[in-house]
Amino acid sequence: MHIAVAGNIGSGKTTLAGLLAKHYDWDAHYEALDDNPYISDFYDDMQRWSFNLQIYFLHSRFNSIIRTRNNPRTTILDRTIYEDAYIFAPNLHAMGLMSTRDFDTYQSLFSSIRTLIDAPDLMIYLRSSIGNIVGQIQKRGREYEDSIRLDYLKRLNERYEAWISTYKDGKLLVIDVDDIDFENDPTHLGNIINKIDAELHGLF
Numbered sequence: 001m002h003i004a005v006a007g008n009i010g011s012g013k014t015t016l017a018g019l020l021a022k023h024y025d026w027d028a029h030y031e032a033l034d035d036n037p038y039i040s041d042f043y044d045d046m047q048r049w050s051f052n053l054q055i056y057f058l059h060s061r062f063n064s065i066i067r068t069r070n071n072p073r074t075t076i077l078d079r080t081i082y083e084d085a086y087i088f089a090p091n092l093h094a095m096g097l098m099s100t101r102d103f104d105t106y107q108s109l110f111s112s113i114r115t116l117i118d119a120p121d122l123m124i125y126l127r128s129s130i131g132n133i134v135g136q137i138q139k140r141g142r143e144y145e146d147s148i149r150l151d152y153l154k155r156l157n158e159r160y161e162a163w164i165s166t167y168k169d170g171k172l173l174v175i176d177v178d179d180i181d182f183e184n185d186p187t188h189l190g191n192i193i194n195k196i197d198a199e200l201h202g203l204f
Contacts, residue, residue, distance in 0.1 A: 001200070002068050002118070003076040006083055006164075007126030007177075008156050009138035009148070015183050016126065016192070017078040018027035023193060027075045029064045044149060050092045051102040057084045058110060065117050080120065082169075085110040087159040101139065122199055127161075127176045130154055171199050 003026065005013040014030055021028035037054055042049040061081035068075040089106050098106075127137075130153055137148065137177040164174065173195055180188040 001075065001121040002065075003072040003122050003124065004080045004120035005076065005124045005126065006080050006130060006160075007080050008133055008160055009146045009153065010140070011128040012136065012177055012183070013078040013126060016124070019189055020196070021076050021184065023189075025109075027071060027073050028190075029067065029075060029077050031060075032077045033134070044147075046095075046152075047099045050098040051106065054084060054089045054092070054098070054106055057088075058106070058113070062113050062117070064087070069118075073204040080123070081113070081117070081164070082108075083160075085114075087156060091152075091155050091159055093174040094113065095152070102203045122171045122173060122196065123167065124196070125160075125164050125167075125172065125174045127164075127174055127178075128157075129178050130157060132178045149183065173199050 003020070005020075005191040007013050007100045019199065020026065036053075036056065037050050038053040042053045058081065059160075061077075061079070061084065064077055067082065068077065085107070089098065089103060093100065093103040130150070133153055134150070144153050164172070173193060175195070180191075182192055
């Protein structure tokens with residue numbers, strides 16, 4: 001199976017993916033931001049590097065999906081290809097940070113890739129307020145995230161909510177993470193696991 005965790009920057013995707021992989025003995029594929037050759041430049045100059053960054057992510061996520069397809073074990077991913085295509089790239093274009101020419105090229109490439117991939121068996125969406133997101137970003141202390149603009153995060157959150165409200169490609173589990181601490185509270189994690197079991201196996 002292919003499980004995916006979606007959510008805005010700082011919503012807890014990587015942490016939850018790791019905890020679930022450990023609990024279920026799943027393989028986990030993580031977004032390798034530290035090895036991304038564009039991420040620091042992008043946050044310093046979004047308009048110059050937006051297209052480069054989005055193409056890099058598109059290629060990286062497509063490769064992850066291919067690896068998942070060829071893996072006989074269940075795999076969990078901590079970001080989806082859909083988020084780039086339906087949230088990040090359109091947001092950059094709407095903010096004037098990606099040209100229409102580049103955006104059209106990106107969308108054309110994604111449309112071709114879309115015909116070659118299947119949706120996750122379960123999409124887990126982590127819903128988070130901007131206040132919580134900002135707190136999590138500050139807590140983890142990644143230097144290149146210091147320059148993320150607040151309006152950028154707000155626009156992303158709006159697009160996430162719009163996308164998830166119309167998601168029909170497969171099973172969907174929405175988790176509001178503002179008032180839970182699944183990283184440190186086993187009860188909170190257990191509640192999430194119970195919901196996942198219900199979605200995957202019909203256990204109520």
